[in-house]
Amino acid sequence: MFDRRLITHFDWGLLALTLLLGCVGSVVLYSAVHAGGSVNHDGLLVRQLFWFAIGGGVMLFSLLFSYKRLDQWGVFIYAGGLLLLVGVMVFGRYGGGARRWLVLGPISIQPSELMKIALCIILARYFAKTFTGEGLRIRDLVQPFLLVLFPFILIVQQPDLGTAILLFIIGGSLTLFVGLKRHTFLTLMGAGLACVPMIWFFLKEYQKQRILTFLDPGRDPLGTGYHIIQSKIAIGSGQLFGKGFLGGTQNALDFLPEQHTDFILSVLAEEWGFVGCAVLLFLYLLFLAWSLNVAYRCRDAFGTFLAVGITVMNFWHIFINMGMVMGLLPVVGVPLPMVSYGGSSVVTMFLGVGILLNISMRRFIVD
């Protein structure tokens, strides 16, 4: 039955923050596609707004049923995600040397994005069941490790090392949040440190080169190394107040590759300067704090872990994307939540927010 408390407890603040970030993204995207002048990318902006609408719709739809259903459906959602990834392997479309997209009629989706949410759900479900209040033991970690490993392998072979590693980072962060026994933690650290040289020893020369280039873009001055230099010039030249709306020159000249997707921050930084970036960082921090508050107020372990998982996912997206655009981290295909262009990423973010809203508004309902 429809409960009036669902409305009274609706988390308007979180929704408002999300939409605000979406607006920032649209304005920056407008700038990214318009300043060029020569090549018309107008379609991109329209498509992004279309994706916002789809994402919003999916989000509202997800509010109709309780997030506790996700606990029951977790296995199926996860299996569906894996199936889509296998589909990419078999029927996927090539683009830029990788196979990441699944073409469904007029749209193409990137199942690796949706997999992130599926992973949060299945891990929250597992930890909620095994959680006893004491730290996790090694044997408790076998199953979550495998749950991350399967999609990891499927995504690594696309190849998309960045997204694949992100799955491990999200899973690892959630595991640490749930808590480990001290000796479990130390054993894992030791094993991890011992494994790295072993793996390195077994890699082929070209694979080593690829990893070294991944870690240090300077080794690839014609590819990512060049992107990073242009990105740093764009950000740095924004200085304190930026060059103003549509005033960017780096972005205007098509220097920045993927300037509307993963490198969108450089457009924002160039036009709005340090002040603009600081405001964006503040909005994101507020968004994360709000999300953690949802986790805090939730009464059941599944909901708490799920909320933490989604928050952690958003946090790593923000940090890794910004770090990479500023030349602090390797260049990986990680979008900036709500700001980067990209259908699958927008829908995933909205879905995540939808789950948070769901957990928030049903916090007093005990069934």
Added chain:
Amino acid sequence: MAPGSDYLRNSENDGYRRRLMFLFGFAAFFFLILLTRLFYLQILQGDEYARLSENNCIRLQSIPPHRGLIYDRNARLLVDNRPAYDLQIVPGDARPMAEVLARLSELSGIPVSDFEERLERNRGPGYRAVLLRQDLERDVVGILSARRYDLPGVRIDAKPRRQYMYPGLAAHLIGYLGEVNAQELQRPENADLRGGDFLGKTGVERVYDTILRGERGGRQVEVNARGQVVRILQTVPAKPGASLYLAMDQDLQARTEALMEGRVGAVVAMDPQNGQVLAMVSSPSFDQNLFAKGIGTEEWRKLVENRHRPMENKVIQGAYPPASTYKIISAMAALEEGVVDSGTRFFCSGSHAYGDRNFRCWKRTGHGSLNLVEALEHSCDVYFYQVGQRLGVDRLAWYARAAGFGRRTGVDLDHEEAGLVPTAGWKRRRLGIPWQGGETLSVVIGQGYNLATCMQAAVMMAAVGNGGTLYRPQVVHEIREAGGNLVKRFAPEVTGRLPVTPENLELIREGLWNVVNRPTGTARRIRDPELDIAGKTGTAQVLSRKSEDEESSSRPGFEPHAWFVAFAPYRDPKIAVAVIVEHGEAGSAVAAPIAAEVIRSYLKSGKKADETGP
């Protein structure tokens, strides 16, 4: 507050509270790192980056790789690269544009309207170079370089361009380059190419494109406000492509082309012991250098509309009725299926009645009584009508397929045709009508629905010569790095064996030797004891029904195609040849002398090489 809820808070949520607070602190700390980095880039280094952004100073220039060269089997250079100079302009740097263009036009003698047209067509982002003119003349390059300080945004880029040393020589085998099109750019193997790049469109230039291509290099440079390079930041050298050594012998190729001058058709010569293609001629030919420069529409139209189809490689793309050369297959099938043996004789009266039709022999007065060896020597049609009637089309088809007809030979060239070996089932599927017995009589002498390529005929003939082994024809012999180190040597590849016992093959070989060497053989006029050729003539009717005048001219445009297939020397074959001359009329008169001349040039030069060589 009730003790119950208090308990809830203490046991779980307050446990989370600490962790959630920690998580938030963690996130805030990482955000602080980002903010610090932003402060460093935008505030501390802001002025420097603002300067660099002023003119989009840091740019990427690509260094085109050196495409691999192509040699013949004796390491004679066939395809080279020469430096060419392209005139480019970066619109964002060329300010004021009109003035720069006017000065450029004055210095180079090229009208401004040409430039404006190119600029109009290539309206990209303002800092991407636009190609104004390809392949500038040397003196213009000199003048423009001397005045480059008056020409902001103007660049002259040296770019290797393909040069075919012997225009038209082996044009179909070697192929040519063309600008990459949108569809080709989509393919995964072309991920490193960009619009404006060249890639192989036909021949070995296409098949071995990824090997020849090499890897693009580039440099990061800093330019000044006029778009001129002031500093090279980083360079990645281009990697040259590997070179090809063809199996083809340039002398033999040139000689063969001279023999085909003025004729329409194809010749292929191969080494019967390993399948290497020694010469491959499709006539008429074309000049590949036209393509290397970027062919004009008028020239292109002329090539495409030529009714002799110069762009087609007739050796592998021309499918013709195999005519009497097919009797070699029919003889194999007849012997192996026990339809005839060496002693079986049929009487040829000049025609053969079957159903309500009378099937003629090419010799209207008849051959009298002959056995299989004699039937091959005289190319008697009636003998083979008898054979066909007893074999049936499907048994014959099995032998044809086993001998390599009706499927691609697998030569390392593109767009090979498979030809056609008809069966009763094929006709039912394709045309919806049942097979007629009379059609078998056409098929058995290589007329009717049969289609074969010159290459298939040569592969089959090479196998007859070498004792029955079918080889995959290979046009490339070795791949070597730019430095000369061997990357790959192609080993002979066996694709099958002729479906015939050694004794029966010996009978057929005897018949083929008689064709040339007996005073009554159909190709007696090319007899040369020194060469010791064995072969088979063929005269392919262009009209479906045999016309009244056999082996003599009929209406112009409908003259029969002339075939000759051969190997030599008889006992230890060193060369197998297949020749087809379109509308050449009788095989014996036109095609056989060409084949004999090809064999002569090769065997004579081979002797010389053997004497001087290792």
